[in-house]
Amino acid sequence: MMTLKKIAVPVAALILFGLFWEFLVWVNGWPNYKMASPSDLWPAFWKFRWLFLDYGWDTLWRTVAGLLIAVVVGVLLGMVMGFSRTMRDALYPLLVGFNAIPKATVVPIIALMFVGQHDMNTILIAFLISFFPIAVSVSIGLSTLEPEYRDILAALGASKLTIFWKIALPKTLPEFFGALKVAVTLAFIGTNLMEIVEPHGRGLGHLFDSGKISADYPLMFAVLIALAVMGILLYYIVVALEHVFAGWAERTPQ
Amino acid sequence: MTDLIDIKGVRHAYKTASGPLPVLDGLDVAVPEGGFAAVVGPSGCGKSTLTRLIAGLMMPDAGEVLLQGKPVTGPRATVGMAFQNPVLLEWRTILQNVMLPLEIVPTKMSKAQQEERARSLLALVGLEGFEDKRPSELSGGMRQRASLCRAIVHKPEVLILDEPFGALDAFTREDLWQTMHRVKAEEPFTGVLITHDLRESIFLADQVVVLSGRPARTQYVMDIPGKGPRDLEELYTPEAAERLNILRQQIRIAQGRAAA
Known part of the structure; x- marks a missing residue:
């Protein structure tokens, strides 16, 4: 009963949203080069179905690869900053400054630096745009660990590594997953920025650019929807992982 | 002496x-x-x-x-330690929390004996039946009882x-005082x-x-x-x-x- 409701409510909301969208286009009499309607999207999807699958896969694996690198680098940076006051003072301004640069400006630079390396460029941007929240959350999680948590094991003669594995790491997991939810969306943006900019680059971003060049507006909208679906998918994969690894931090509503 | x-x-x-x-x-x-x-x-x-x-x-x-x-x-x-803050690990059950020191301290006890000991300590402080609960499901006094078990599970000298007991209300505190006497009688420290x-x-x-x-x-x-x-x-x-x-x-x- 509860699960049925859990699925039915968002599905109903989606259907209502689609109907509202269709109605808005119809009542205003917008042509599809101004605003495509949901009924225009199906033909676009069908016409380019193989490209959607092919390019969708490109976008997906590039995003996931960039995100995985961001997780590794972000966690390592977070650990370094979380454990060493000096490193935190040294690295923080650097990271904040780097993060403040709009990544849209970095995209053409990377594209020129490694011309033609489409996969690498795309993964690189996905990584660059998404590691920051992970690094920050891990460093805050580790540096705010209450001393008593360390003491219960340190008093028994446990090594720093043991304390990290048994206490610091699991205790930081909820913050880590919070950051990962932000990072997964960011990585997705990074992938598409690069795919749109790079010529002959493949990926859904490239398909979007093709739609723009050939003035195929329903195709452009169809790509947006495909991206949204993929974004939801990735996001909920992270939510599922969070439930498995940090489910203890969830509070059941009273 | x-x-x-x-x-x-x-x-x-x-x-x-x-x-x-x-x-x-x-x-x-x-x-x-x-x-x-x-x-x-x-x-x-x-x-x-x-x-x-x-x-x-x-x-x-x-x-x-x-x-x-x-x-x-x-x-x-x-050495065994307990603080005003019970510092139980939220991702572990009460039983796993109590057994934590045994994962650090070298012990001759088998896994089954360790669990047996943790269970008997929890029973001694009145936490029988709460072994598989999470710390967040317990009251402040109960958490402090579990923290006490963790402090003595490896028989510290x-x-x-x-x-x-600093953060507990007066009645809970008096309950725990009596628990302490019971623990000291059973597990001299x-x-x-x-x-x-x-x-x-x-x-x-x-x-x-x-x-x-x-x-x-x-x-x-x-x-x-x-x-x-x-x-x-x-x-x-x-x-x-x-x-x-x-x-x-x-x-x-x-x-x-x-x-x-």
């Missing part, structure tokens, strides 16, 4: 931006095997520093901290309690209890040490006669009132105010 815990003339200062801040200066505490000393004193007088010295998490600037006649040089597996509560000190300990204001030295030591579990009624006898009165005066002196 050498005392199990022997602290002699300990001095310690913290380094701060504005120069060294002395917290302990001439501290003496001696606890025989099986003894239970309560340490009381004005707040900020360095009581928690004392626990860290005994645990080997800190070294004194001068003086000696001896356990069974040997100087403490670092953390040892033979020294139990250090740093205001473990040598312990140091840091507390703010004079009634708690005379009810639980057999020796009350009053520290002076910062930098703290041993100002007064009171022996509480009688072995074995006590009854809450004993807190309302004339002897108890007399002891509390003396300790209260000592605290006032420690705070730098003249005795009334």
